[in-house]
Amino acid sequence: MDDNKTFTLLGDKFAAASIDFSRPMRVAFITYDGSVKYSAANGFDEIQDLLPFLQSKGLDIHEEIWDDPAVDWTAYQVALLRMPWDYHQKFEEFKAWLTKIESLGITLLNNYETVRWNIDKHYLQQITNAGCQVIPSIFLEQGWNDGLPLLFDALSSDQIILKPCVSGGSRDTLKVSRTAFQEAQAVLAELLTQGAYIAQPFMKEINDGEWSFTFFNGTYSHTILKKPKAGDFRVQQFFGGTIERIDPQQEHIDQAASFVSAFAPETLYARVDGLMVDNNFMLMELELVEPFLYLAYHPEALGNFYRALTEKINELAEAEIA
Incomplete structure (x- = not known):
């Protein structure tokens, strides 16, 4: 991929979403020390291209491995969780890291309360107890x-x-x-x-595909459909699953949005995963920690994410001045 060409094409489109450079904020782009199992699509790789794109737009943002002991976290005002994909294998260490950076006054995106709630699937019980449509658990x-x-x-x-x-x-x-x-x-x-x-x-409906609705700052962005390979039930690409963009009916977008407004109202990003059962959306998981956002699968997705992130950063900068 020609990175310069891609960034040039994207530049004018996202000009309205800009950072107030009079109030700079240094952002840590949180990753992990492991292999990437997702691939690029539509000319943009969410893993390899997102950070350089954000840097090309003027953000003071730098990649940091969450459990790297050499990182000086005091250099950052914001930590953006993107790929701490081994947190579940180092769960106690990850929780300790959250406590550490919170004690330093670093803003986490998504916020600490949301991440701590969402890293354990017991959160689904709370959503079920609220009377929402959730796969029985x-x-x-x-x-x-x-x-x-x-x-x-x-x-x-x-x-x-x-x-x-x-x-x-x-x-x-x-x-x-x-x-x-x-x-x-x-x-x-x-x-x-x-x-x-x-x-x-x-759920036999998994063979028809798992729906993933993505929202930025509570606003709907895009949807993709993930299907398992024949004879499997896992939809991830590295298990042979396929991914395609889909344009859902408004009623299904509204159903997915109801989970965000009720349980993830202050999130920069939220992915709502579920199945269509008798034309009714049923939640499988609400992904609020480190979901793949499928930014390459819709022409508006990258711009939606960028605008949402700049809005958050500007809000934080204004609050700091006030």
Whole structure:
């Protein structure tokens, strides 16, 4: 990709979204020390191109690995969570890092309260309790050993999905059938020594695709549809899943937006993932920590993100002056 050409083409389009340079704020672009499993699309790579693009627009923004002990966090006023994708593997360290940078007065995007709430899938219980449409869920606390047959009955399903309450990218996720659960039960028992799990019915609608609605500063931006490869249930690209842009009906955008307004009202970014069940959107997950934003899959997505980020930075700068 010709980066200069891309940035030139994008320059005039986003001119209205600008930083007030009289009140500069230094931003840490948070990543991790690991391999990237997503690829570019439509001429822009969210991983390789986003940071240089933001820098080309004049932002004082620099990549930092969240758990790099050499980072001087006192040099930053803002930390933008983009790719701390190993946080679930270093959970206690990540929580300690959040406490550390919060104590330094650094603003986190998304904010600390939201991130701490969202890093554990128990948050889905709160959303369910509020009467929202959520895929049915049962939480198995660490050490649970009541036996898988009870779950098939409780979830009224002959196939269930089991995934860690703290995880990402389908790590340690199991699909189990009622007729062949014995081996999975031993595996699950071992996994439950490490942390809690969530059990959900396998939804056949996953074969039609998982919908991801993305919002910036509470405003709808774009939607993509992720489908698993034949014979699988995982939609991630590195498992063979496919991604396509989709233009949803307004009623479905409104349904997704209701989760953001109720549970993520102050977020810079929010991704609402779910399935269409009888033409009704049902939530699978509300992604508020480090979601892939699919900025390359819609022509307006990158501009929407950039404008939202500059709005946040300018708000913070104005508050600091006041």
